[in-house]
Amino acid sequence: MTYWTIGPIFAAGSFFGILLMLDLGRRLRRRRAAGDGGAAGMGAVEGAVFALMGLLVAFTFSGAAARFDGRRQLIVEEANDLGTAYLRLDLLPPGPRAAVQETFRRYVDTRLEAYRAIQDLGVVRAKVAEYQALQNEMWSQAVAGCQQQSPQTACAVLLLPALNAVFDIASTRAAAVRLHPPMVIYGMLSVVALACALLAGFSMGTAARRSWLHVVGFAAILALTIWVTVDLEYPRLGLIRVDDFDQLLIDVRAGMR
DSSP, X not given: OOHHHHHXXXXXXXXXXXXXXXXXXXXXXHHSOTTOXXXXXXXXXXXXXXXXXXXXXXXXXXXXXXXXXHHHHXXXXXXXXXXXHHHHGGGSOHHHHXXXXXXXXXXXXXXHHHHHTTTOHHHHHHHHHXXXXXXXXXXXXXXXXXXXXXXXXXXXXXXXXXXXXXXXXXXXXXXXHTOOOOHHHHHHHHHHHHHHHHHXXXXXXXSSSOOHHHHHHHHHHHXXXXXHHHHHHSTTTXXXXXXXXXXXXXXXXXXXX
């Protein structure tokens, strides 16, 4: 089952779960005697729970948005590092230069293929192993080429640090893919959302008739907010994506002649 099916199922489950809790809260309230004062003071409890819900939504959404922007910035940084390193390959002698350039192009192609196949973990693992092997190959070729250069100073000082930056940004992006809040936070968010729905339904139980605009609107807005927050956390799997920024890498690759 892919995220494309899990995402809508999660959103629909949240929506109908909130509707169910709203109805349950209303039924509980309707069972109470009309003059029962047992609900006195519930406003403070409801206010506290809804405030907690607001905090959870605000922190999880802002964190997801910040990580989303950070991932886009890392793509820009990698594109810059790749372009710089490829230009500095001109410091190598003609023979080693052609070999390193070919390995470099294969490396960029493999990086792009890994992100295009992000939903197939088997392919992604194979591509990760492939570009890591290409990193070692490229480094060995560059070091050997610098040793043929006389003097070696310009090559060693300019090219090797640029290659090292290319490898570092790949590791940084791999870590960013795994950077997510603990799942217990999303579990708590869902539980608090259902609790808020129960309390809201209980409060609306005093009305003789349901206000479907409020009931459906509350469920839809809350479920949509949770879904968008989760979607921001996984920007290559859902509707909110960073794929457009990959065009920067594609443009850099197209300029490698």
